[in-house]
Amino acid sequence: MTYETWIAFVVASFVVVLIPGPNIVLTVNYAITDGKRSGLATVPGVVLGAFLAMSVSLLGAGAVLATSAFLFTLLKIAGAVYLIWLAYELWISTTDDLSPGAKSEPKSLRILFWQSFLISVLNPKGPAFYVAFVPQFVSASGPVFTQFAILVATFLVVAALNSLGWLFFADGLRSWFRKPSARKALNRAGASCLFLAGIFTLRLGKSA
Numbered sequence: 001m002t003y004e005t006w007i008a009f010v011v012a013s014f015v016v017v018l019i020p021g022p023n024i025v026l027t028v029n030y031a032i033t034d035g036k037r038s039g040l041a042t043v044p045g046v047v048l049g050a051f052l053a054m055s056v057s058l059l060g061a062g063a064v065l066a067t068s069a070f071l072f073t074l075l076k077i078a079g080a081v082y083l084i085w086l087a088y089e090l091w092i093s094t095t096d097d098l099s100p101g102a103k104s105e106p107k108s109l110r111i112l113f114w115q116s117f118l119i120s121v122l123n124p125k126g127p128a129f130y131v132a133f134v135p136q137f138v139s140a141s142g143p144v145f146t147q148f149a150i151l152v153a154t155f156l157v158v159a160a161l162n163s164l165g166w167l168f169f170a171d172g173l174r175s176w177f178r179k180p181s182a183r184k185a186l187n188r189a190g191a192s193c194l195f196l197a198g199i200f201t202l203r204l205g206k207s208a
Contacts, residue, residue: 001139001147009137009151013158016133023119024166025193026086030112031170039167041112047160049120054152057130078122084198086115091191 023046030038134155138147 001137001142001150005137005139006150006154010154010158012133012137013155014162017159017162021123022086022193023116023163026112026115026119027163027166028170030107031167032174034107034112035174036167036171038107038109038112039164041109042116043160043163043167045113045116046120046163047156049117050159051152051156053121053123054130054134054155058134058148058152080198084195086119087191087193087195087198091188 023042027038027042027046030042134148134151137151138144
C-alpha cells in the first residue's frame with residue numbers, strides 16, 4: 001500500500017463518517033445534556049464498537065452476512081429494534097434544567113458507553129460496507145494483514161476525531177438549550193431521527 005493510497009483512504013473515510021448517523025444523534029444529545037463529560041463514554045463506545053464490527057467483518061463474517069439473507073435479517077431486526085427502543089426512551093425522557101446554578105443528575109458513563117457501543121456493533125450496514133470498502137485500498141502484492149491493520153486503525157482514528165468534533169460542537173450549543181422546553185424539542189428531534197433510522201434499517205435490503 002502506497003502513501004498515496006493511504007491518503008485516499010483517509011479522505012474517503014472522512015467523507016463516510018461525516019454523514020450523521022444514530023451514534024452522532026446520541027453524542028449530540030448527551031453532549032448538550034452532560035457536556036464534554038459524555039465524550040468519556042460515547043467516543044470510546046463508538047470506536048470500540050466500530051473496531052469489533054470491522055474486525056469480525058474483515059475476518060469473514062461480513063461476507064457471510066452479505067450472502068445469507070437469514071443472518072442479515074436477524075442482524076437487521078436486532079439493530080432496528082434497539083434504535084426504536086432508544087428513540088422511545090429519548091422521547092419520554094425528562095428534561096433537566098440547564099440554567100446556571102441548576103442541579104441535574106448526570107447520566108451514567110457506563111450506560112452511555114454501552115449504548116454507543118451497541119449501536120456501532122448492531123448497525124446492519126456495517127459488515128457489508130466494511131467488506132466492500134476497506135479491501136479496495138489493499139494491494140495483493142504487499143502484506144495483506146499489515147495493510148488491513150493499518151486501514152482499520154486509520155478508520156478508527158477518523159471515527160474518533162469525527163465523534164470528538166460533534167461532541168465539542170454540541171457542547172458549544174449548551175447555552176441554546178438551557179430551558180426544559182428547548183431540551184424537550186431537542187429530545188423529540190433526536191428521538192425522531194433514531195426512529196427513522198430504525199425504520200430505514202428494517203427496510204434495508206428489501207429492494208435488493
